[in-house]
Amino acid sequence: MQTIDESKLETDPQYRYEYLAEFIGFxxxxxAAIQAFAPHLGPRIAExxxxxxxxxxxxxxxxxxxxxKQHGYDGDLPEKLDDLDANHPQVQFRKDHLNRYFMQLIGRxxxxxxxxxxxxxxxxxxxxxxxxxINVPLVQMNALIGLLSATLMDAIFDSxxxxxxxxxxxxxxxxxxxxxxxLVTRHYCR
Numbered sequence: 330m331q332t333i334d335e336s337k338l339e340t341d342p343q344y345r346y347e348y349l350a351e352f353i354g355f356x357x358x359x360x361a362a363i364q365a366f367a368p369h370l371g372p373r374i375a376e377x378x379x380x381x382x383x384x385x386x387x388x389x390x391x392x393x394x395x396x397x398k399q400h401g402y403d404g405d406l407p408e409k410l411d412d413l414d415a416n417h418p419q420v421q422f423r424k425d426h427l428n429r430y431f432m433q434l435i436g437r438x439x440x441x442x443x444x445x446x447x448x449x450x451x452x453x454x455x456x457x458x459x460x461x462x463i464n465v466p467l468v469q470m471n472a473l474i475g476l477l478s479a480t481l482m483d484a485i486f487d488s489x490x491x492x493x494x495x496x497x498x499x500x501x502x503x504x505x506x507x508x509x510x511x512l513v514t515r516h517y518c519r
Contacts, residue, residue, distance in 0.1 A: 342448040342512065343441055349508045359501035360439040366498050367435040369488040370481075374431045377480050378424050382415055384476055391469050395420055400459030434505070444512075451513030467517040474513060478506040 404418040454465040
């Protein structure tokens with residue numbers, strides 16, 4: 330039986346990631362399957378980002394989080410939800426972030442820097458990073474991660490991968506999204 334330092338799980342994102350990856354079974358073969366999917370996912374990222382933001386902007390509970398100034402954004406701000414649409418510059422700014430997120434998933438090595446990045450994805454949606462006014466509730470983050478997971482599964486099933494490769498890729502992304510969800514959730518459970 331392995332001994333796990335549970336207090337370290339709460340304070341050390343790398344330790345937490347390594348524990349989750351081992352427990353879930355996310356390893357080098359999974360990372361390779363995700364990276365091998367890049368030629369299939371890369372050309373569709375813009376479409377997937379648009380679909381994601383269409384969904385986010387269809388609900389006041391998610392859209393309202395695009396009203397406060399996003400960290401790093403310097404343009405005009407929407408004053409109310411009615412001013413917000415998929416073409417608003419601040420929404421475009423956030424779309425660029427999601428585009429980069431997908432690119433990170435398929436293009437980076439799953440090393441300590443990637444763990445820091447995945448952890449920051451959770452933190453940046455809280456007052457602990459970026460704009461202190463941005464505090465996306467956990468339920469909305471869970472909805473987003475669930476939507477991203479479903480979007481990735483659809484992209485895999487719509488691809489030209491043979492069944493065996495598609496299942497392997499789906500399992501790899503599924504494991505990764507559970508790890509991502511945990512690295513988001515940890516910033517809400519303090």
